[in-house]
Amino acid sequence: MKDNKKFWQRYAPIYSMFMKGADKSYGEICKKVDRYLKKDMKVLELACGTGMFTFRLADKVQSWEATDFAENMLKEAQAAYEKRGSAIDGLVFSVQDATNLPYADESFDAVMIANALHIMPEPEKALAEIRRVLKKNGLLYAPTFVHGEGAAFAFRIGLIELFGFKAFIKPTNEEFAQFIGEKGFSVLEYDRIGSKVAPICCMIAEKN
Numbered sequence: 001m002k003d004n005k006k007f008w009q010r011y012a013p014i015y016s017m018f019m020k021g022a023d024k025s026y027g028e029i030c031k032k033v034d035r036y037l038k039k040d041m042k043v044l045e046l047a048c049g050t051g052m053f054t055f056r057l058a059d060k061v062q063s064w065e066a067t068d069f070a071e072n073m074l075k076e077a078q079a080a081y082e083k084r085g086s087a088i089d090g091l092v093f094s095v096q097d098a099t100n101l102p103y104a105d106e107s108f109d110a111v112m113i114a115n116a117l118h119i120m121p122e123p124e125k126a127l128a129e130i131r132r133v134l135k136k137n138g139l140l141y142a143p144t145f146v147h148g149e150g151a152a153f154a155f156r157i158g159l160i161e162l163f164g165f166k167a168f169i170k171p172t173n174e175e176f177a178q179f180i181g182e183k184g185f186s187v188l189e190y191d192r193i194g195s196k197v198a199p200i201c202c203m204i205a206e207k208n
Helices: 002-034 054-060 071-084 123-133 150-162 173-181
Strands: 042-046 063-068 091-095 108-113 134-141 185-193 200-207
Touching (some): 042 123, 063 071, 173 200
Parallel strands (some): 108 134
């Protein structure tokens, strides 16, 4: 998890601005995830970033713990929350490493980890921890950037890598679904959304 931490610490203040172009895709993802949320659910969000999913979904469940391993990202999320001017019941923030979680087994009804598995050196460790803290038949929401097409995609990846970003896996939509299925989850649905330059696999799976 340490490999990319300096990058996220450095760029946390401008992350929301940089990701503004993904608003439409994120809205589509939230609509899909919303269908699986219930008011009595306890949800853990890993790699919450600046709260781009947190604030759209946290008020739909009983409790939502938003976490990130980069302290500066969490500070940005908390600052954005304070600017909202309205509280979300059950929402808390904490710094956590997705590959080494402090929670007891079967603590959560669902776990959300958005656009993070591909930038982890050992994503299988995070998935093992997610599976451990999920209740029986618990849900995994894992929208993740996947391999795109064409010169524009290659240019975008090359540019952000110049700034210190590193993707450890670059799967296609189908390869990502297969990867999740091999780690103890049943894939419920996976759709590719977004542009060819920044495609996202909207992955929803269940602990099996």
